Amino acid sequence: QSVLTQPPSVSAAPGQKVTISCSGSSSNIGNNYVSWYQQLPGTAPKLLIYQNNLRPSGIPDRFSGSKSGTSATLGITGLQTGDEADYYCATWDTSLSAGVFGGGTKLTVL
């Protein structure tokens, strides 16, 4: 069981929008920054969003992040088949003094 809760899977059609949620608590998401990662099959995770809503250079603005209270959300618009991947949220947990990941969400672009 992960400290952060994500839906196991989401799906949407090409061109549509999808959101992926990440639920935590006051000791992690509630008082720390959230980042999001995309993991394509057989590859290392790739940073998509950091500090809740910032995109590294090279990440298209189709990807967005937000945080409210103890939950965070990753949004992807204009879905492409190349977006099919596993997505993970991550943050610091102050009570654990450790980093934590969500369980991951598999995105299927139908």
Place this chain on the structure above:
Amino acid sequence: QVQLQESGPGLVRASETLSLTCSVSGYSISTAYYWGWVRQPPGKGLEWIGIIFRTGNTYYNPSLKSRVTISLDTSKNQFSLNLISVTAADTAVYYCTRDDTFGGLIVSKFDYWGQGMLVTVSS
């Protein structure tokens, strides 16, 4: 361009010690940032193992803390992972990564990753 590369044995016997090294190029690990390890059992999600700062300050996953040590070798621009008393549950792809801080807070911003190394624990 910052690059990280894991190395070490791909097969470890149960009850023995898993030892991996991450070689960093394009940035001096003695300058800044946290440097750490993340693992992923086959078909499962990511698990945070721990991080180390240039001062040697470390943070570990509480579930692994009794078995794990992360250390720095600044002369070689490398950092290492030691995990003792391994079992089949430690079989995973191990990634080394760089973490960032902001305003003195650790922000879990893993911006550079190694390609990952599969370590299998055999009985």
